[in-house]
Amino acid sequence: MPSLFARSSLVSLIAVFASGCSQTPVSDTRQGPCDSVPYVLHDPAESVNRGIFGFNRVLDDYAIAPVARGYRHLPEFFQDGVHNFVANFGEPKVFINDLLQGNGQRSVTTFGRFVINTTVGVVGLIDVSGKMGIERHKADFGQTFGVWNIANGPIVELPLFGSSNLRDATGKVVSFAVDPFGSNSDTVDTLSTINTVGGIVDGRAEALPLTDRLQQQPDYYAALRDKVAQKRADFVADGKAGLVQSPSSQCKGANVQ
Numbered sequence: 001m002p003s004l005f006a007r008s009s010l011v012s013l014i015a016v017f018a019s020g021c022s023q024t025p026v027s028d029t030r031q032g033p034c035d036s037v038p039y040v041l042h043d044p045a046e047s048v049n050r051g052i053f054g055f056n057r058v059l060d061d062y063a064i065a066p067v068a069r070g071y072r073h074l075p076e077f078f079q080d081g082v083h084n085f086v087a088n089f090g091e092p093k094v095f096i097n098d099l100l101q102g103n104g105q106r107s108v109t110t111f112g113r114f115v116i117n118t119t120v121g122v123v124g125l126i127d128v129s130g131k132m133g134i135e136r137h138k139a140d141f142g143q144t145f146g147v148w149n150i151a152n153g154p155i156v157e158l159p160l161f162g163s164s165n166l167r168d169a170t171g172k173v174v175s176f177a178v179d180p181f182g183s184n185s186d187t188v189d190t191l192s193t194i195n196t197v198g199g200i201v202d203g204r205a206e207a208l209p210l211t212d213r214l215q216q217q218p219d220y221y222a223a224l225r226d227k228v229a230q231k232r233a234d235f236v237a238d239g240k241a242g243l244v245q246s247p248s249s250q251c252k253g254a255n256v257q
Contacts, residue, residue, distance in 0.1 A: 039233030041226065042154045049157035053221050056162055060204075065211075068204035079205070081125045082198045087136060088117045088124025089195040092180035097139035101147045103242045109134060123191075139239060141178075142171030146236030155225060163228045 043049065071079065091114040098107035113129040113136060121128040130136060145167050146152075153166025161172065181188045210227070217223040 036230055037233050037237045039229050040152055041229050042152070043225070044154050046155070049155060049163075049225075050221055052157040052159055053163075055159065056157070057220075059160070064200065064204050065208070068201055068208055071201050071205045072208065079202070080127075082202050083206075084117070084121070084127045085124045086195055086199040086202055087127075088114060088121070089191065090199075091117075093175060093178060094137070094139045096178065096180065097141060097144045100144045101139065101239055101242075103239075106137060106139070106242060109137070110139075137238075138235070140171055141174045142168030142232065143235050143239045145171055146232075147239045152229075152232075155229070157225075163225045165229070165232070168232060 091110055095107055095110040095114065098110050113134055116129045116132070116134070117124045117127060120126075127136070142164075150167055152168075156164050156166055156169045158164055158169055158172070164172070181192070211224065214220060214223040214227060
């Protein structure tokens with residue numbers, strides 16, 4: 001009983017601190033939630049990138065997208081559970097990037113969300129923190145490098161991972177190398193595998209409305225490349241502003257990163 005009381009008290013205390021930080025107003029340079037920031041686009045290896053894009057599109061059209069479309073027909077509670085689990089499993093890396101960006105408020109919010117959702121939310125399947133008003137935000141190493149004012153670099157079409165730039169591609173490599181949970185537990189390895197598969201399917205399903213629209217454009221490669229570049233520029237701006245909830249996430253089709 002004492003340990004249960006202590007755990008409940010800790011969760012409550014974290015919720016108070018995290019909730020307070022998540023509601024702290026932060027200024028943003030954009031005039032409205034759907035306004036975009038300027039970005040630089042440099043695609044010197046476009047012919048090579050288009051070749052890789054062709055491979056990625058075949059893989060997506062015949063494997064990933066069909067699975068994602070089927071996933072969208074599953075019960076909503078199941079989709080919510082997968083989405084929440086994936087988001088919660090990624091919170092430790094968000095926390096690391098919050099610290100690297102020097103944002104104490106966001107790091108406390110992330111830590112609080114992870115503790116609450118992992119315990120009360122049954123390993124993150126239920127977004128208890130969100131119901132308490134503690135908003136989720138995203139952060140990754142590409143954003144951190146942008147906050148550090150490292151330049152985008154040229155456009156890079158990554159096999160399997162799609163359009164990126166050199167800075168964000170490097171961030172993806174760093175993210176793979178960083179394992180906050182360690183690798184000595186079979187349980188963690190299993191959860192990591194579930195997270196990877198669930199993240200791919202859930203993320204692709206979330207992006208379907210946007211990519212379906214972009215495929216109607218005369219040049220799908222350029223349309224998707226430009227959309228991702230704009231989204232990432234807005235994402236870096238969110239990190240520099242220290243926003244807990246991205247304004248761009250409120251806009252239609254803003255979920256592609």
